[in-house]
Amino acid sequence: MTAADRLVERIDEFVTERPVAVILVFLLVSVVAVGGLGGIETSAGADQFTQDIPAQRALDDIDEEFETSIGGSATAAQLIVTDENVLSRPTLVRILETQERLESRSTLRVSSTTSHADAVARQLDPSAETAGQRRDAVAEATPRELQAAIADADAMGAVAAQVSVDYNPTAQTAGASIVGITYDLPDAATTARVTELQTRSIEVVDTVPGNEAGDNAILFGDGVLQSEITALLSDTAIIVFPAALLLILAFLVFAYRDPIDMGIGLVSLLMALLWTFGFMGYAGIPFSDSLITVFPLLLAVGIDFGIHIVNRYREERGGGLSIGDAMRTTTDQLLIAFLLVTITTVFGLVSNVVSPFEPNRDFGVVAAAGIIFTLTVFGVFLPAAKVLADRWRERLPIPEFGTTALGAGGSRLNRVLRVGVDLSKVAPVAVVVVLLVGGAAGGVYGTGVNTEFSEEAFFPDENRLETYSNFPEPFAPTDYTFLRVLTLFEEEFEQDFVGSVTLYIDQSVRDDDALELIDRTTRNPPDTFETTDERRAASTSIVTVIEDRAAQDPEFATLVDRNDRLGTGVPDRNVDEVYDALLDSPARGQARGYIADDRGSARIDYTIRPGVDDSQAVADVRQLAERTPLTAVPTGDLVVNEAVIDRLTESAIRSLFAAFGLTAVFLALSYAYLEGKAVYGLLNLVPVLVTVGLLVGSMRVFDVPLTPINAPILSVSIGLGVDYTVHFVHRFVDEYQAGHSVGEALDITIAGTGGALTGSMLTTVCGLGVLWLAVIPLIQDFGLLLALGVLYAYLCSILLVPSLVVVWERYGDRVGLGLDDELRERTLEQRER
Secondary structure, three states, rough: OHHHHHHHHHHHHOOOHHHHHHHHHHHHHHHHHHHHHHHEEEOOHHHOOOHHHHHHHHHHHHHOOOOOOOOOOOOOEEEEOOOOOOOHHHHHHHHHHHHHHHHHHHOOOEHHHEEEHHHHHHOOOOOOOHHHOOOOOOHHHHHHHHHHHHHHHHHHHOOOEEEOOOOOOOOEEEOOEEEEEEEOOOOOOHHHHHHHHHHHHHHHHHHHOOOOOOOEEEEEHHHHHHHHHHHHHHHHHHHHEEEHHHHHHHHHHHHHOOHHHHHHHHHHHHHHHHHHHHHHHOOOOOHHHHHHHHHHHHHHHHHHHHHHHHHHHHHHOOOOHHHHHHHHHHHHHHHHHHHHHHHHHHHHHHHHHHHOOOHHHHHHHHHHHHHHHHHHHHHHHHHHHHHHHHHHHHHOOOOOOOOOOOOOOOOOHHHHHHHHHHHHOOOHHHHHHHHHHHHHHHHHHOOOOOOOOOOOOOOOHHHHHHHOOOOOOOOOOOHHHHHHHHHHHHHHOOOOOEEEEEEEOOOOOOOOOOHHHHHHOOOOOOOOOOOOOEEOOOOOHHHHHHHHHHHHHHHHHHHHOOOOOOOOOOOOOOOOHHHHHHHHOOOOHHHHOOOOOOOOOOEEEEEEEOOHHHHHHHHHHHHHHHOOOOEEEEEEEEHHHHHHHHHHHHHHHHHHHHHHHHHHHHHHHHHHHHHOOOHHHHHHHHHHHHHHHHHHHHHOOOOOOEOOOOOOHHHHHHHHHHHHHHHHHHHHHHHHOOOOOOOHHHHHHHHHHHHHHHHHHHHHHHHHHHHHHHHOOOHHHHHHHHHHHHHHHHHHHHHHHHHHHHHHHHHHHHHOOOOOOHHHHHHHHHHHH
16 A cells, blocks of 8 residues: 555545544634734735846836936825916915925925925015915915016926926916925835825815815825725725626536535635635735735635535445445545645646746745645545535435536536547547647747736726726725826826836946036937937936036036036036036926935936837847946836846746646656556646647737736646646546446546536636636736636546547557556456456
């Protein structure tokens, strides 16, 4: 007796002889798991996948070291004000009143606010120190004084930089403006703290007469953004989980046809999920976008295990065995198959630990742990509960409902399921060739699938949000302001954050040649960069800020000329003196967007030509960083996204090969150990390859790009494929080695296992496919791919495996890989004796 056999025997003993003790132990562990729920945190958005990328670290440094009118520190915020004319007196007063209320509330920790209204008020009353005093200056000014103040502020560049691109300086009109808000918090402040302050700031903004928070006064910052992205997880769960539960319940009714059995199955599912959630809490793994997909996956495997246990048990009971004997036979037959399924699935999941993305590594760990918990619950707890329930049913007047095995011989479902077996008797070679060629063609076609990554990929589907907004509470989704903010940034302020690339100059810029070297990076730009008439890159840097200020301020222009020995318009000596004068001027805010406070770093933004290929633009800025003598790091959203895409493709391929290699070795060794024939392990792998090929091809057909969220699907599909083929092959091997011919073994297998596979497939496909209802497109895509993966695995097990077995029997001996006829003959001889 092997170690596996001894383990199964021990489980048989506990399940059939001590079911109450088994149930109590599992309930106790569930109570312990509840303690971990309180430790679960959430993590969402694209930042999860960019933490270890040099370009992202440079982008974070820019956020910490520089000040910009849009963006800036993670602890800052922007208030976008819209009106018919944000330069009218009422709107200027409204903006300054908003600033005064924000600054006067000490609990908000607002250290300062800035706006174009400030600049106008200072022209009216240079001595006004507070926002309230500046509000009074605007309110009391005559129309002519106000008009002159706006013109003077505009001449200093303090208006155009803060208002929308429809600004008309002659008519003094603009439709939108930005108010900068700075909080007195360290950059390392927690997201929760920032979110709290920004949420309370929104409440204060809404108290100002004329403001309608979220409509004509939208406060936006990292805290608000993170809270809304996190809310996407809740909205997805509220929509998806009830729908999944209803569909799963409907198909479980079909599969179990008995309320007691279905209740045991549901309790087992909930227990497996509870253990997994508890594990996350104790392990300190945050709940992220990637982990949403773990739980439908666990439902899929749990439903599969549950239906197989109950179906096989009913089959044995129908043959006249007692409750204990029927469950012993069931667990003897299925636990080894469950173990094979679990270990191969875990290999597919754990292969994600080689991913460069932490959320994918978390996905692999949590899903692998969840699958192990699912095996434990459905392999031990469910059989014990079933034994206990049926013994009570015998003693008590509890009516019996559906007790026959799903897909049993003679049923309509059995006649449908026999298609694969019937084809194996008529044209097995043709079936194998067609499906293998189809899988190979799908894999080749799928090599052209797109790879995609951006912050926008984590945003909700606006059309779906609009549709769901008509749902009653609590199903109606959150009102997401960041979607409107992004539109305003792009349309009103022409701030398309993915329309430029940046060089982060990570060195002191106080040397005499620093500004000259920065200027040289704009000469002879690559074709992907927008250019000016002088054949220079259209860019913004501390050099362009100096040039703009010199054009407006004759005194500053004289200082620049005096320190420009080469006559290029760029200071090449006494640059600290130039910086001092620039930072003491009204252009300070603009200058601080491109030079650090300690002058230890700088940045250069390059505009990308419309319509150019993103990857080429990124390649060009990387080459520019290598070519310049400055210590420069290419960064910006385009560069970060491209770095993620580079890692993504490599990660997906590496995980796929790791999963397949581990699975192949394990199955071959397992069947060699358990059955004395490694060829049975190889039988499992062929359908899996076809499944993966069809899935990859489907990604391209349905225009589903490879993303960090669905990248694990390729390795997971191996585990899903093995799940179905192992059940079929394992049952076939049992029947074949019991003395049946190949045809007889296939008939028994399809009658006994085919129904369970079908019930599992229908429940799982609908349970996973319901992710398509999510508000996040990435989650929709993952649900579609998981559902297709399960469907393909099922079809391959039903249609391909029977023909593959027949072909293997006919031709395997020629290459020394035939089925185990000798063992079968010995079994027949033992029966005859």
